Amino acid sequence: MNSFLAMGGYAAYVWPCFALTAVVLAWNILAARRSHAAARRVALRRAAARTGP
Amino acid sequence: MNWTWFHKLASPPHAYRIAARLIPWFACPAGILIAAGLYGGLVLAPADYQQGDGFRIVYVHAPSAWLSMQVYATMAAAAAVGLIWRIKLAHAVAAASAPIGASFTFLALVTGAVWGKPMWGTWWVWDARLTSELILLFLYAGVMALRASIEDRDRADRAAAVLAIVGVVNLPIIHYSVYWWNTLHQPATLTKLGKPSMAGDMLWPLLAMLLGFTLYYAAVLLVRLRGEILRRERDAAWLGTEVAR
Numbered sequence: 001m002n003s004f005l006a007m008g009g010y011a012a013y014v015w016p017c018f019a020l021t022a023v024v025l026a027w028n029i030l031a032a033r034r035s036h037a038a039a040r041r042v043a044l045r046r047a048a049a050r051t052g053p
Numbered sequence: 054m055n056w057t058w059f060h061k062l063a064s065p066p067h068a069y070r071i072a073a074r075l076i077p078w079f080a081c082p083a084g085i086l087i088a089a090g091l092y093g094g095l096v097l098a099p100a101d102y103q104q105g106d107g108f109r110i111v112y113v114h115a116p117s118a119w120l121s122m123q124v125y126a127t128m129a130a131a132a133a134v135g136l137i138w139r140i141k142l143a144h145a146v147a148a149a150s151a152p153i154g155a156s157f158t159f160l161a162l163v164t165g166a167v168w169g170k171p172m173w174g175t176w177w178v179w180d181a182r183l184t185s186e187l188i189l190l191f192l193y194a195g196v197m198a199l200r201a202s203i204e205d206r207d208r209a210d211r212a213a214a215v216l217a218i219v220g221v222v223n224l225p226i227i228h229y230s231v232y233w234w235n236t237l238h239q240p241a242t243l244t245k246l247g248k249p250s251m252a253g254d255m256l257w258p259l260l261a262m263l264l265g266f267t268l269y270y271a272a273v274l275l276v277r278l279r280g281e282i283l284r285r286e287r288d289a290a291w292l293g294t295e296v297a298r
Contacts, residue, residue: 010105
């Protein structure tokens with residue numbers, strides 16, 4: 001296990017690359033969901049305003 | 054040829070529904086392929102005879118570099134379709150692609166720099182491959198900034214589309230830069246004619262990651278596309294019933 005983590009001496013280069021990739025993949029999912037959710041809130045509000053009280 | 058299926062697909066309410074249904078069909082295989090690629094690349098693949106375990110960065114660097122160009126090509130193609138046939142959905146695809154592509158261009162540049170440090174002895178050189186990839190990041194930023202700076206959506210779509218299409222000229226420069234100029238960057242491993250210059254147990258995890266990243270892009274694109282459709286159709290009658298669900 002330790003030798004796996006050591007990456008033959010390249011641990012300081014390999015792991016940050018994989019960690020940053022995980023961050024970018026997660027960010028894309030969260031940002032896309034936030035973007036859709038925000039658009040959905042606006043659309044719902046406008047639809048409610050159209051049908052009105 | 055009968056084009057009604059196409060017009061139906063390009064109609065916003067239909068696209069909004071279809072996109073939701075398609076997302077898991079891209080997301081699930083993407084997750085499986087990336088997990089398999091990670092295991093294959095980090096555990097099963099043997100260390101490289103020159104670069105030792107440092108070469109394993111290729112399993113995140115190459116897929117992100119591939120996506121940086123693939124997403125740009127998709128964005129420009131969608132922009133061209135939107136410009137020529139005035140299909141709003143195509144502009145929505147282009148708008149949804151830009152931030153995804155920019156994030157993977159950034160990732161390709163950073164993982165490349167971190168890989169370059171132990172192998173070349175430097176984080177960065179102003180050579181053709183690295184510089185043209187950096188220009189790609191600026192192109193994404195330019196397309197997004199241009200779109201954001203124009204109030205009227207149709208004009209913003211057209212302006213962003215023109216810039217995106219002009220920027221396509223950078224793609225072959227990136228791809229062939231390692232052949233046209235002297236560069237530290239190694240030449241292509243996969244996308245050259247003939248057999249890829251990589252052993253099978255190193256190769257399959259890379260192919261899994263490439264396909265996994267591509268499917269992942271499709272899934273994230275569809276999520277963003279749904280948001281874009283809502284923003285563009287915000288006063289359409291179909292929205293009230295569709296979004297409430």
